[in-house]
Amino acid sequence: NPDNIQRFRRHEIEPMLKDSDATLEPGLVLSFADAAKGELAGVVDSVEAEAVFVNFNHPLADKDITFDVHIVEVVPA
Incomplete structure (x- = not known):
């Protein structure tokens, strides 16, 4: 969902890294x-x-997921 990608000013994010060795780059989890x-x-x-x-x-999100299931029991309604 493109609405869930938010823009921040860089100076709003950089203080979150001050006590960390992390580098502000794509893939970093905040x-x-x-x-x-x-x-x-x-x-x-x-x-x-x-x-x-x-x-x-x-x-x-946006990934194809395949489930392998085994039906154990079917109960009539």
């Missing part, structure tokens, strides 16, 4: 607080001179 003070993970999608784009989509 932790944000949501409105309910819960943890929300975002992945750096791209970095520009003044902006950082963070993807908040689930990591499996």
Whole structure:
């Protein structure tokens, strides 16, 4: 969902890395607080001179997933 990719000013993100050896680059996982003070993970999608784009989509979004299932029992309704 393109609406879940958010643009931040670079100076808003860089303080999050001050106590870390992490480099601000695509693929870096960052932790944000949501409105309910819960943890929300975002992945750096791209970095520009003044902006950082963070993807908040689930990591499996847009991926094909195959399940192998075994039906144990069928119960009539």
